[in-house]
Amino acid sequence: MLPFKTLQEAESAIGRSLTTAETIWFNYSANKSDYYLYCHNILFLFLIFSCVPLYYLFLEIFFRKSIQSYKIQPKVNLSLSDVFRCYKVVMRMFILVVGPLQLVSYPSVKMIGIRTSLPLPSLWVILLQLGTYFIVEDYTNYWIHRFLHCKWGYEKIHKVHHEYTAPIGFAAPYAHWLEILILGIPSFLGPAIAPGHMITFWLWIAFRQIEAIETHSGYDLPWSLTKYIPFYGGADYHDYHHYVGGQSQSNFASVFTYCDYIYGTDKGYRYQKKVLQQLKGASNANGEQNGGSATFAKDCKDD
Numbered sequence: 001m002l003p004f005k006t007l008q009e010a011e012s013a014i015g016r017s018l019t020t021a022e023t024i025w026f027n028y029s030a031n032k033s034d035y036y037l038y039c040h041n042i043l044f045l046f047l048i049f050s051c052v053p054l055y056y057l058f059l060e061i062f063f064r065k066s067i068q069s070y071k072i073q074p075k076v077n078l079s080l081s082d083v084f085r086c087y088k089v090v091m092r093m094f095i096l097v098v099g100p101l102q103l104v105s106y107p108s109v110k111m112i113g114i115r116t117s118l119p120l121p122s123l124w125v126i127l128l129q130l131g132t133y134f135i136v137e138d139y140t141n142y143w144i145h146r147f148l149h150c151k152w153g154y155e156k157i158h159k160v161h162h163e164y165t166a167p168i169g170f171a172a173p174y175a176h177w178l179e180i181l182i183l184g185i186p187s188f189l190g191p192a193i194a195p196g197h198m199i200t201f202w203l204w205i206a207f208r209q210i211e212a213i214e215t216h217s218g219y220d221l222p223w224s225l226t227k228y229i230p231f232y233g234g235a236d237y238h239d240y241h242h243y244v245g246g247q248s249q250s251n252f253a254s255v256f257t258y259c260d261y262i263y264g265t266d267k268g269y270r271y272q273k274k275v276l277q278q279l280k281g282a283s284n285a286n287g288e289q290n291g292g293s294a295t296f297a298k299d300c301k302d303d
């Protein structure tokens with residue numbers, strides 16, 4: 001809740017006129033508690049988990065022939081009932097784990113200094129903080145993901161997420177409840193290191209989940225804006241990890257590729273890409289497009 005009753009009080013405290021964005025924020029948040037604002041995350045996550053994957057489902061239903069060449073595993077096609085079953089499991093986990101976790105984690109968010117006050121951060125500050133959050137999350141997630149692929153971690157926890165060897169957008173948050181809790185740590189570390197405004201925190205949660213849905217979409221679409229992000233892995237990169245499955249010791253990174261490259265855990269994927277480039281003519285003749293088809297992946301597994 002803002003400590004100002006009027007716009008004039010806010011402008012007097014800040015020492016300047018409010019921007020349009022700050023005026024909108026004041027009008028919306030002035031009489032709302034910080035806890036109420038923080039709990040917006042629950043609504044945002046619900047909408048993201050429910051609506052963003054529909055984009056890929058819509059393309060698959062109405063433009064199947066047009067996008068078939070961009071499907072990474074073209075021989076795998078789930079029915080609508082299979083997709084709905086996945087969504088029901090995700091929503092059950094959302095109600096039982098994700099939602100309650102958001103409700104009880106507010107004290108830690110308050111403790112690290114996530115603020116709701118004016119002035120709002122500049123666009124450059126928001127972008128810098130979001131970049132920091134992605135890098136911190138990606139590095140810590142890499143090591144947790146590698147742990148989850150040890151024998152105990154995979155058999156007890158991570159194999160639930162790998163039930164989808166050909167992932168779909170709705171399966172991005174499909175995981176064991178303990179994995180959801182564990183992976184909340186990397187997501188929280190960035191804001192803890194560089195705390196910002198609540199709006200930045202909202203954007204971080206939203207963008208990270210949208211990114212996860214894209215990398216699990218099963219489509220390497222050429223018009224995706226993420227193709228212009230340096231070192232970004234994307235759907236093709238992560239799909240290889242799912243295809244190889246429990247034996248995979250490759251492509252652990254959640255967003256970028258630098259950790260896998262530095263620590264040598266992308267060798268299987270890079271070898272596959274090399275083979276695909278060499279056999280590009282033959283693969284196109286067989287209808288395997290895009291250089292990302294997992295058809296050849298079984299011949300390119302890590303030791």
